[in-house]
Amino acid sequence: xxxxxxxxGQPKTRVRALYxxxxxxxxxxxxxxFSLTIERFLTARNIVNIVQQISMLTIVAVxxxxxxxxxxxxxxxxxxxxxxxxxxxxxxVNGVPLPLAVLMGLSVGLAFGIVNAVMVTVVGIPSLxxxxxxxxxxxxxxxxISGGRAIYGGLPATFTNWGQGTxxxxxxxxxxxxxxVALSYVVLNHSVTGRYLxxxxxxxxxxxxxxxxxxxxxxxxxxxxxxFASSAGILLAARLGSGQPGAGERYLMDGLAAVFIGMTMxxxxxxxxxxxxxxxxxxxxxxxxxxxxxxxxFVQNIAKGVLMLLAVSIVSRQTTVRLL
Amino acid sequence: xxxxxxxxxxxxxxxxxxxGVDLSVVPGRVHGIxxxxxxxxxxxxxxxxGEMAPTxxxxxxxxxxxxxxxxxxxxxxxxxxxxxxxxxxxxxxxxENISLGSETRFAGVFIDQRRVLAEAKALARHxxxxxxxxxxxxxxxxxxEDLKLIEILRALRREARVLILDEPTATLQATAxxxxxxxxxxxxxxxxxxILISHFLNEILEQSDDITIMRDGNVVxxxxxxxxxxxxxxxxxxxxxxELRQHAHTLDVRPAGAAPRIETIGLSGKGFEDVDLTVQPRxxxxxxxxxxxxxxxFAEALxxxxxxxxxxxxxxxxxxxxxxxTRARDAGIILVPDSxxxxxxxxxxxxxxxxxxxxxxxxxxAAGLIRGGLETKASWSVVDSLSIRTSGGDQRxxxxxxxxxxxxxxxxxxxxxxRIEAYALCIFIEPTEGVDVGAKSEIHNIIADIAARNxxxxxxxxxxxxxxxxxxxxxxxxxxxxxxxxxxxxVSDEAVSTAMAEGRTAKGRA
Numbered sequence: 001x002x003x004x005x006x007x008x009g010q011p012k013t014r015v016r017a018l019y020x021x022x023x024x025x026x027x028x029x030x031x032x033x034f035s036l037t038i039e040r041f042l043t044a045r046n047i048v049n050i051v052q053q054i055s056m057l058t059i060v061a062v063x064x065x066x067x068x069x070x071x072x073x074x075x076x077x078x079x080x081x082x083x084x085x086x087x088x089x090x091x092x093v094n095g096v097p098l099p100l101a102v103l104m105g106l107s108v109g110l111a112f113g114i115v116n117a118v119m120v121t122v123v124g125i126p127s128l129x130x131x132x133x134x135x136x137x138x139x140x141x142x143x144x145i146s147g148g149r150a151i152y153g154g155l156p157a158t159f160t161n162w163g164q165g166t167x168x169x170x171x172x173x174x175x176x177x178x179x180x181v182a183l184s185y186v187v188l189n190h191s192v193t194g195r196y197l198x199x200x201x202x203x204x205x206x207x208x209x210x211x212x213x214x215x216x217x218x219x220x221x222x223x224x225x226x227x228f229a230s231s232a233g234i235l236l237a238a239r240l241g242s243g244q245p246g247a248g249e250r251y252l253m254d255g256l257a258a259v260f261i262g263m264t265m266x267x268x269x270x271x272x273x274x275x276x277x278x279x280x281x282x283x284x285x286x287x288x289x290x291x292x293x294x295x296x297x298f299v300q301n302i303a304k305g306v307l308m309l310l311a312v313s314i315v316s317r318q319t320t321v322r323l324l
Numbered sequence: 325x326x327x328x329x330x331x332x333x334x335x336x337x338x339x340x341x342x343x344g345v346d347l348s349v350v351p352g353r354v355h356g357i358x359x360x361x362x363x364x365x366x367x368x369x370x371x372x373x374g375e376m377a378p379t380x381x382x383x384x385x386x387x388x389x390x391x392x393x394x395x396x397x398x399x400x401x402x403x404x405x406x407x408x409x410x411x412x413x414x415x416x417x418x419x420e421n422i423s424l425g426s427e428t429r430f431a432g433v434f435i436d437q438r439r440v441l442a443e444a445k446a447l448a449r450h451x452x453x454x455x456x457x458x459x460x461x462x463x464x465x466x467x468x469e470d471l472k473l474i475e476i477l478r479a480l481r482r483e484a485r486v487l488i489l490d491e492p493t494a495t496l497q498a499t500a501x502x503x504x505x506x507x508x509x510x511x512x513x514x515x516x517x518x519i520l521i522s523h524f525l526n527e528i529l530e531q532s533d534d535i536t537i538m539r540d541g542n543v544v545x546x547x548x549x550x551x552x553x554x555x556x557x558x559x560x561x562x563x564x565x566x567e568l569r570q571h572a573h574t575l576d577v578r579p580a581g582a583a584p585r586i587e588t589i590g591l592s593g594k595g596f597e598d599v600d601l602t603v604q605p606r607x608x609x610x611x612x613x614x615x616x617x618x619x620x621x622f623a624e625a626l627x628x629x630x631x632x633x634x635x636x637x638x639x640x641x642x643x644x645x646x647x648x649x650t651r652a653r654d655a656g657i658i659l660v661p662d663s664x665x666x667x668x669x670x671x672x673x674x675x676x677x678x679x680x681x682x683x684x685x686x687x688x689x690a691a692g693l694i695r696g697g698l699e700t701k702a703s704w705s706v707v708d709s710l711s712i713r714t715s716g717g718d719q720r721x722x723x724x725x726x727x728x729x730x731x732x733x734x735x736x737x738x739x740x741x742x743r744i745e746a747y748a749l750c751i752f753i754e755p756t757e758g759v760d761v762g763a764k765s766e767i768h769n770i771i772a773d774i775a776a777r778n779x780x781x782x783x784x785x786x787x788x789x790x791x792x793x794x795x796x797x798x799x800x801x802x803x804x805x806x807x808x809x810x811x812x813x814x815v816s817d818e819a820v821s822t823a824m825a826e827g828r829t830a831k832g833r834a
Contacts, residue, residue, distance in 0.1 A: 186693070190693050190694055190696075191688070191691075191692045191693050191694060192684045192685055192688045192692045192693075192694060193692055195677070195680075195681065195684055195694065196684070199670065199681055202670045202671075202672060202673065203666075203669070203670050203671070205666060205667050206666070206667055206668050206669060206670055207670075207681075208629075208648075208649055209627075209629070209649055209659060209661050209667055209668060210649075210668070210681045210682045210736065211649050211650045211652075211653035211654075211682055212650070212681070213648070213650050267672070269672075270672070
């Protein structure tokens with residue numbers, strides 16, 4: 001039997017091109033508007049600031065890209081990032097050597113990633129539910145071990161330097177972020193693993209019959225997402241100079257928004273590293289500009305919500321690909 | 325209500341599902357429609373029920389031409405469909421399901437629960453006299469036959485005059501079937517026309533007043549049911565198409581006495597039982613059977629799609645355990661599935677990506693990184709050798725014709741030439757489903773070529789002439805078991821049809 005998908009009002013070529021570049025256009029317009037209205041916006045200092053601000057977000061969003069490539073959702077990233085930051089700083093203030101403390105933070109991510117993977121691929125719980133629950137657990141453990149208080153005092157300078165220091169004008173955190181991006185670009189675009197992640201995302205049945213280990217790659221997407229989130233959480237603690245219990249929360253919304261904005265470009269409907277990096281930049285510029293304009297914090301939430309709806313509408317107009 | 329379907333065609337991208345079908349459904353009679361999977365039965369009834377529009381042709385109701393824009397449209401005209409899976413809301417009661425969309429209300433917005441129940445009960449008493457149907461129970465707690473009755477009642481509440489029952493007995497036990505047939509007979513007395521679709525031929529023949537046999541989007545036989553017997557119906561369902569009789573395929577002579585490449589001993593799994601089969605190198609064995617006969621389940625189990633419950637699989641003299649398609653592939657078993665867009669191809673991917681995915685590791689010599697040049701080169705050589713008509717490896721697979729898509733689906737396993745000689749078993753399921761005549765014969769040549777390179781080949785096709793044209797031997801399945809084996813020289817459509825029918829009646833008597 002042949003199944004057919006009815007394209008929802010396939011727009012004409014010119015309109016499609018407009019859709020495709022609409023987010024890029026929006027970013028350019030936004031930059032122009034901010035430059036004209038905010039004096040400090042286009043200064044070297046502010047640009048460095050934006051780059052620093054989006055480094056952690058980019059790492060989370062690129063991690064989410066692995067999960068979404070395999071068509072699984074990870075709603076635990078924000079809270080896993082928060083917990084990893086708390087775990088690493090708690091270890092540090094208690095005298096655990098730096099490499100080991102970082103490893104402990106990353107293990108938190110890995111543990112949550114593995115639990116997510118097992119719940120989704122072995123037990124068979126939809127990732128939307130499994131990762132939402134895992135996020136709640138991470139949040140609870142976070143406040144339990146931190147007592148809801150910030151963790152500071154005795155954090156080694158090497159550690160905080162990762163988040164705050166620069167090499168020349170280049171923030172160290174940006175270099176670390178670029179390493180994650182470069183690695184992910186190669187993995188997702190040029191490796192067997194990446195192709196298989198996209199395969200299980202594009203057509204599970206076909207991937208299975210082609211000999212791809214479907215559960216392994218679905219699980220891998222979720223595991224990588226959690227490890228990336230925990231890396232970002234540790235770097236965020238380094239940047240803040242303390243472990244903040246509520247610090248990671250915004251990475252869920254911002255990270256997903258970045259990935260969805262990225263999906264409008266390159267391969268519409270497909271999460272790509274390049275698209276996600278663009279999406280993170282978009283979110284970073286938006287956050288920064290609205291901040292500098294002195295608008296209330298809630299304006300950012302409203303703006304990002306609207307943006308995410310717009311981006312997803314654009315994607316669904318462009319393609320018949322199922323987003324999730 | 326007299327329903328006439330006149331020269332209806334339905335075209336899907338890449339397939340012609342209906343090629344000009346006529347059907348006449350008379351009030352007070354049961355009209356059975358039979359045909360193999362893909363013959364067009366479902367498409368036809370979905371068009372009649374307003375679920376999709378025909379590409380051309382008309383539907384005439386009582387002399388008046390009708391165009392249904394939606395199932396509701398058809399329902400208002402008096403045509404209702406009870407689908408195979410059922411369409412009830414599981415946590416609603418029978419009465420709530422029956423009245424869904426036509427609830428009796430008070431004050432305009434509130435549902436009058438008591439009257440809803442009373443009306444449903446009255447309806448049940450009227451149509452199913454003497455049958456005790458619980459209508460205030462949540463339907464998920466009811467047996468499958470009650471669900472069918474509730475769906476029928478829902479149609480009757482909307483005053484259906486033509487009732488389409490798609491595989492109504494698939495989930496029913498024998499006594500429940502008898503009960504359902506009693507209901508159908510009662511409906512007939514009230515002037516309701518019933519269109520019955522079933523894979524159980526004996527049921528169709530017993531219950532129908534008229535039958536229509538479909539194959540490949542055409543009506544290949546129609547008339548009063550008593551004019552047909554089971555073997556005749558099967559022959560029409562699967563019989564040869566003219567074009568293939570003319571396409572005489574020269575079979576490779578297989579080496580006598582070679583060690584078998586694959587052997588199954590007492591293999592059992594879901595849908596098949598105790599299958600012994602030995603296939604020599606370079607030998608093509610056709611597996612024939614009606615839908616659900618077990619030949620397809622058997623072949624899929626060999627590829628690890630479904631688990632094997634008992635028995636052994638021996639490849640080149642060594643017993644193997646196959647738990648997944650990945651392990652099957654690594655053991656030298658490959659499978660080209662049916663429904664290529666669902667089971668084989670990645671619609672948004674390029675031709676190249678679709679070709680390489682089966683043996684991607686072979687173009688990733690170091691660190692798991694795909695060497696782009698190798699991937700392109702290997703895909704081009706497949707495109708060349710199978711004459712896949714594409715503008716290039718970077719063209720999206722969606723843009724190809726059905727035949728070329730199918731070649732990509734097969735070509736995936738020819739991507740690494742050095743592996744072909746190592747294939748012990750190649751399984752093809754409906755390899756020419758929805759492809760045009762030219763591509764059909766090209767695909768037949770590709771299959772013969774693969775066999776010639778020392779593999780054992782299993783071929784499953786609902787087109788018997790295809791099986792005859794390509795196979796050295798034909799093995800017939802029925803009800804999960806092998807019921808007959810033929811050599812190429814002794815096989816005929818009649819013999820195979822009879823074997824399929826005998827297997828069924830023999831089991832029926834037992």
